[in-house]
Amino acid sequence: MDSPADLGSLGVLEALLFASEAPLSLERIEEILDGCSRAEVSRLLVDLQDKCRQQDRGVVVSEVAGGYRLVTKPEAAPWIQRLRGSKPVRLSRAALETLALIAYKQPITKPEVEAIRGVMVDGVLKTLVERNLVRILGRKPEVGRPILYGTSRTFLEYFGFKDLSELPILKEIEALIPNAAEKAALCEEVEHTGQTE
Template sequence: MKRTIEALLIATDEPLSIQKIAEIVGIPQDDIRRYVDELNQEYRTTGRAFEIKEIAGGFQIYTLSEFADQVGALHDRKTGLSKAALETLAIIAYHQPITRGEIEKVRGVDSTGVLMTLLQRGLIKTRGRLPLPGRPIQYGTTKEFLRYFGIKDIIDLPREEDFGDMVPHESLEQTGSPNLPAPLGLVEDVGERTENEQNETDDTT
């Protein structure tokens, strides 16, 4: 049964919930956790380059963080985020749900482009609108955010001032968020800003 669980985790490219594993293998969830612990102990004892991590509501096999650079080079892709993106992501992670205006009040600069990048990478998502004039969009982090940083839950984040030191984790599958289409909400948000800026320009001419 332990090897069956291992096979399932090797075959998946996203965190596999304990409920889903229990449904497939037909054993209690407590037994699944015990088998996962035993597998991780085997990996440590035999010096394997990977481990099973519980992140984003499920289990997934990840290469150890010490091999992040080499694995990233193998897939020939960028895993890092710019300083501006990390700064914005930290503000969202620790203060979500939060609007673009609130983010920009903290950063002091326009954040439209950075928000677009984070949305396209699947690290944040829209979380509805505030019942205020203009109904500003609110943003929050996603399960992909948890996967990207290899953490189980948002409460596992380090202190806010240490957020920039976090290192993205690699799963055994080729990871990295695809360039997703920007959600309609952001397109509307950007459109509203452009229209407002144009109106301000017209008012001053």
């Protein structure tokens, strides 16, 4: 097999990231580019990231969900929306609140989410599972064996996180909320869920 250098290594890597439906891990890229070491793959990724950062490029290399993928630059969003003929699907406030609880408290059961939110979450939880943002992790070993929920790889991709350690901490969330009443309510809710940083 030809080496990636013979074929234009950056071009091959760019094509792989473009064609892949999911983020590609370093291991998978190394496997595909038979003969390239991990160090060479890492160097190629850095080179491609640098090239994509140029102002006239419409895509960037993003490290997300344990791998790498090509994503469009935020500045291109209006044209992409025009191409697709619709605005991106947004999550409701209820869905975001439920998803945040699951992300910070996982594994967590539906009754635990409902106890914190104070409302039923059947429909919201069903939607999050259907969109593959939340997945079933198993059952809690207690009476009734309730289902345990956690976030999925799609969740990481949707929000652009490499892993769960990139979830914002309480201080970062506070800085984003200008309204003092909303900030106090959110801080109280987050502290209630055990997020204390």
